Amino acid sequence: MPLLLLQLRGLLSRKPFLNPCFLYSLGSAFSFSYIPDSTESHYDLLLKSADGLASLRQIHSPLVVSGIVSQSIHLGAQLIAGYAKYGEPTSARSVFDHLIGCRNETSSFLWNTMIRAYANAAGCSYEALELYSLMRRTQVSPNNYTFPFVFRVCASSEAGSLILLGRVVHGEAVRAGFDSDLHVEAALVHMYAKWGEFGDARKVFDKMVERNVISWNSMLSGYTQNGQASEALILFDEMNDSNVEANAVTALIMVAACAYLGSLRLGRKFHNFVIDRNFTVDKNLHNALMDMYAKCGDLKTAWEMFNSINPSMRDASSWNVLISGYGMHGHGRETLNMFSRMQAEGVDPNHITFTSVLSACSHAGLVNEGRQCFDEMQKLSVAPEAKHYACVVDMLGRAGKLQEALDLIKQMPFPPNDAVWGALLLACKIHGNKELGQIAADKLFELQPGHTGYYVLMSNIYAASQRWGEVGNLRQYMKNKGMKKPAAFSVIEFGEEIHGFHTADREHPYWEEVYREVEILAVKLKMAGHVPDLSCTLHDMEEEDKELALNLHSEKLAVAFGIMRTESGMTIYLTKNLRVCNDCHSALKFLSHIFDREIVVRDGNRFHHFKGGVCSCNDYW
DNA sequence: ATAGGGTTAG
Numbered sequence: 001m002p003l004l005l006l007q008l009r010g011l012l013s014r015k016p017f018l019n020p021c022f023l024y025s026l027g028s029a030f031s032f033s034y035i036p037d038s039t040e041s042h043y044d045l046l047l048k049s050a051d052g053l054a055s056l057r058q059i060h061s062p063l064v065v066s067g068i069v070s071q072s073i074h075l076g077a078q079l080i081a082g083y084a085k086y087g088e089p090t091s092a093r094s095v096f097d098h099l100i101g102c103r104n105e106t107s108s109f110l111w112n113t114m115i116r117a118y119a120n121a122a123g124c125s126y127e128a129l130e131l132y133s134l135m136r137r138t139q140v141s142p143n144n145y146t147f148p149f150v151f152r153v154c155a156s157s158e159a160g161s162l163i164l165l166g167r168v169v170h171g172e173a174v175r176a177g178f179d180s181d182l183h184v185e186a187a188l189v190h191m192y193a194k195w196g197e198f199g200d201a202r203k204v205f206d207k208m209v210e211r212n213v214i215s216w217n218s219m220l221s222g223y224t225q226n227g228q229a230s231e232a233l234i235l236f237d238e239m240n241d242s243n244v245e246a247n248a249v250t251a252l253i254m255v256a257a258c259a260y261l262g263s264l265r266l267g268r269k270f271h272n273f274v275i276d277r278n279f280t281v282d283k284n285l286h287n288a289l290m291d292m293y294a295k296c297g298d299l300k301t302a303w304e305m306f307n308s309i310n311p312s313m314r315d316a317s318s319w320n321v322l323i324s325g326y327g328m329h330g331h332g333r334e335t336l337n338m339f340s341r342m343q344a345e346g347v348d349p350n351h352i353t354f355t356s357v358l359s360a361c362s363h364a365g366l367v368n369e370g371r372q373c374f375d376e377m378q379k380l381s382v383a384p385e386a387k388h389y390a391c392v393v394d395m396l397g398r399a400g401k402l403q404e405a406l407d408l409i410k411q412m413p414f415p416p417n418d419a420v421w422g423a424l425l426l427a428c429k430i431h432g433n434k435e436l437g438q439i440a441a442d443k444l445f446e447l448q449p450g451h452t453g454y455y456v457l458m459s460n461i462y463a464a465s466q467r468w469g470e471v472g473n474l475r476q477y478m479k480n481k482g483m484k485k486p487a488a489f490s491v492i493e494f495g496e497e498i499h500g501f502h503t504a505d506r507e508h509p510y511w512e513e514v515y516r517e518v519e520i521l522a523v524k525l526k527m528a529g530h531v532p533d534l535s536c537t538l539h540d541m542e543e544e545d546k547e548l549a550l551n552l553h554s555e556k557l558a559v560a561f562g563i564m565r566t567e568s569g570m571t572i573y574l575t576k577n578l579r580v581c582n583d584c585h586s587a588l589k590f591l592s593h594i595f596d597r598e599i600v601v602r603d604g605n606r607f608h609h610f611k612g613g614v615c616s617c618n619d620y621w
Numbered sequence: 622a623t624a625g626g627g628t629t630a631g
Contacts, residue, residue: 186625217626
């Protein structure tokens with residue numbers, strides 16, 4: 001055993017804080033000639049303690065010179081994994097190519113390591129898949145370690161829709177006989193669930209002999225990420241009935257599901273679940289809980305949770321959750337104050353922070369502040385992305401500065417996406433600008449031909465300027481393509497009860513009573529001065545039908561039910577999947593005054609707090 | 622000698 005190795009071992013056992021790489025560079029600096037008799041285990045130790053790209057490269061070159069790397073796939077794999085860890089897949093690949101070139105290597109191990117290196121590196125999905133395909137062409141067999149890496153690549157969001165390829169590889173795993181391996185199955189469940197292919201995910205999941213918490217979590221998060229949070233709740237009950245115990249990750253996913261649904265009661269239930277099970281509340285879970293309280297209308301608790309974090313432990317993500325929470329409730333000034341405090345406390349804002357701040361400015365109509373913020377982000381070298389442009393266009397557009405919004409779009413250094421044009425289209429609908437709206441719509445129909453919302457917006461713009469012919473054409477087009485206007489849906493929660501209402505709902509068990517209550521409310525509203533806004537209905541109806549249709553909007557049914565069923569003075573919490581229409585917004589303001597109740601509504605875009613006849617959004621939404 | 626799940630915007 002060479003001297004250096006003995007010394008290293010000795011030193012390390014006595015002083016474990018000493019990094020052998022440091023000693024090694026010391027040795028090189030004094031020209032100790034240890035390299036010629038260095039051994040595999042010597043390098044093994046060095047590689048294990050390499051703590052950065054520089055030290056890795058330092059070890060790499062003598063390894064090549066001595067020729068040891070060509071003899072040891074073990075060392076080669078360590079180098080590959082090391083380079084991958086420090087974000088250098090290209091260097092990893094050169095080691096791999098060198099080894100494959102000189103060794104005629106047929107074991108799968110090195111290939112797996114290299115595929116993993118690509119799978120973990122950002123933006124290397126294509127390389128990972130290409131290597132997998134090369135592996136098969138070179139007659140090296142993929143094994144139970146290979147498939148999970150490949151499925152993870154197919155599941156990764158940067159890789160677009162790789163689900164088809166995933167299915168092909170799934171077939172290959174079946175033929176190779178690895179499809180009932182626990183890890184392969186878990187990776188498959190994750191991949192299918194991630195892409196919302198619940199049938200296939202379920203098929204793999206159901207036939208797993210050993211169904212563990214990881215696979216359950218994959219299914220649950222798949223549902224939540226694909227907008228099916230209520231399915232996640234159902235599955236969670238199923239999990240409870242199984243013999244698998246939920247863990248802190250399960251709780252995190254479920255808290256996020258409640259945030260999505262806007263259900264404070266369920267959110268609290270899962271918070272208690274975390275406490276009862278004594279789960280460690282790490283930073284992520286803490287943030288998820290804060291976010292849930294903010295998104296369920298309970299800003300006070302979100303704020304308290306934020307304050308319970310030791311100030312020195314507050315990082316960008318905890319600030320981001322708080323800032324976005326205040327922003328979506330329309331508290332523009334407070335949001336900007338928090339943004340300043342964040343910077344004063346030395347936390348660097350990131351792209352998410354700026355999205356939240358810009359959107360807060362948009363909600364609160366703080367145009368100048370928003371413009372400043374957009375300039376500031378570029379000074380802080382946070383590159384504006386499409387979502388930031390979308391927020392600014394939204395902000396300018398809502399404030400009626402449509403031309404400025406269009407000018408900004410034209411100045412963008414990359415092609416605007418659907419979010420940007422969508423913001424402009426919405427602004428055109430609010431301000432009734434048919435010409436600009438047409439420009440935005442043409443782009444959107446090209447970019448997202450299947451997105452129903454844009455057609456609905458454009459037809460609203462035509463309708464507002466009485467272009468019935470064009471309204472008809474658009475509707476006919478949608479009908480031909482089988483596109484349906486998304487159904488409005490409102491949920492009201494009180495005590496232990498949750499009730500959902502569609503537009504003109506006749507399925508709710510108490511719909512007849514609710515309809516009677518709505519009629520009573522309509523009379524009270526008129527007496528108080530509310531004028532029904534008939535523009536919120538389809539044009540080809542009789543006038544009286546229009547008024548009736550307005551009264552059956554889902555939020556009116558839900559609020560009527562709330563007024564019937566809850567004690568006077570109690571705050572009413574509503575969640576709606578789409579934006580509130582003008583007529584409902586006005587009606588809710590009057591109702592909050594007539595019944596002297598606070599009504600909190602989370603619509604598809606933001607919160608409205610109705611109290612004493614006014615709304616926290618100042619009619620700006 | 623290599624393997625699986627998670628939050629934050631709109």
